[in-house]
Amino acid sequence: MDFESVKEEVQKAMSQKRFIHSCGVAKKAKELAMIFGEDENKAQLIGIAHDIAKEMSIEDSNKYVKNNNIEFDEIEKEEPALWHSKIGADICGKKFGFDDKMKQAIIYHTTGNVSMNLLDKIIYVADKIEENRTYEMVEEIRKIANNNIDEAVLCVTKRALFYSLRKNSLIHLDTIYLMNKLISENSNTK
Numbered sequence: 001m002d003f004e005s006v007k008e009e010v011q012k013a014m015s016q017k018r019f020i021h022s023c024g025v026a027k028k029a030k031e032l033a034m035i036f037g038e039d040e041n042k043a044q045l046i047g048i049a050h051d052i053a054k055e056m057s058i059e060d061s062n063k064y065v066k067n068n069n070i071e072f073d074e075i076e077k078e079e080p081a082l083w084h085s086k087i088g089a090d091i092c093g094k095k096f097g098f099d100d101k102m103k104q105a106i107i108y109h110t111t112g113n114v115s116m117n118l119l120d121k122i123i124y125v126a127d128k129i130e131e132n133r134t135y136e137m138v139e140e141i142r143k144i145a146n147n148n149i150d151e152a153v154l155c156v157t158k159r160a161l162f163y164s165l166r167k168n169s170l171i172h173l174d175t176i177y178l179m180n181k182l183i184s185e186n187s188n189t190k
Contacts, residue, residue, distance in 0.1 A: 003026075003041070003044055006048055006049055006096050007026075007048050009096070010048050010052055013053075013055070014054065014055050018054060018055055020132055021130065021132055022047065022048050022049070022050065022051050024131045024132045024133075025051075025127050025130045026044045026045075026047030027044075027047070027130065027131065028125075028129060028131065029043040029044055029046060029122055029123055030044040030047065032122045032125065032145060032146075033119075033122055035146060036118060036122065036149055038118050042101075042102055043119060043122055043126075045096070045102065046098070046102050046106060046123050047126055049088070049092050049096065049098070050085075050105075050106050050109050050127060051084060051088065052091050052092060053083070053085075053087035053091055054084040054088070056084065061080070061087060064087055064090075064091075065083070065087065068090055070087060072086070073173075075171075075172050075173060078170055079169060081110075082110055085106055085107050085110045086107055088106050089106040090103070101117070104119075104120060105124075106123070108124060109124050109127050110172075111172040111174040111178075112156075112178040113178060114177050114178050114181045116178075118149070121149050121150070121152075125141075125145050125152045125153060125156055128159070129141050129142045129156070140155075150182075153178075153182065154182045154183075154186065157178055158179070160175060161175065161179060
C-alpha cells in the first residue's frame, strides 16, 4: 500500500489528536531515516501507522487478541497501555502488508528492546520527539537525534523510565534491559 492509502485508513481508526501525532511521527521518522541512511518510505509508513490500535477499547482489544492469537508477557497483561504495539503490528501486517521488520518497529516503539535495529530506533525516537511533543528537554533531544540516534535512544529511554515512575505504572523489562545496555555501552566508551 502507498503512504496516502495507509494514512487514510489510519485516520479512520483514531481521534484527530492521535492522527496529528501519527503524522508528526511519520514526518520525523522519514527525516531521521534520511539522515541515517534507512528506508525513508518504510519509516514514514511505520510512523503513520504505529498507533493504529492505540485507541481501541479494552473490549475490542481483548477480542482482537483472542481472535488473532496475540500473546502478552506478564507485564503486558497487567499494563493495557502496552497492548497497542503488538495489536498494531498485527493489524499493519494483515491490513497493509507490513513486513516483519516493519512490524518489529511497531512492537518496539513503546518499550524499546536491546535488539533494536536502526529502523526500530528511528521509530522509537520519532514517536517521542515529533514536532507536536512539548515536554521539557524535547528540543535538546531533537538536536541529539539529528546527530546520534543511539544517544537519542538513551535520552528517550531515561525519560520514559522517569515518566513511568512518576505515573506509578509498571515498567516493562525490555525498557529496563535496554537502559542497562545503554548505560553499560556508554560507560565502556569513556
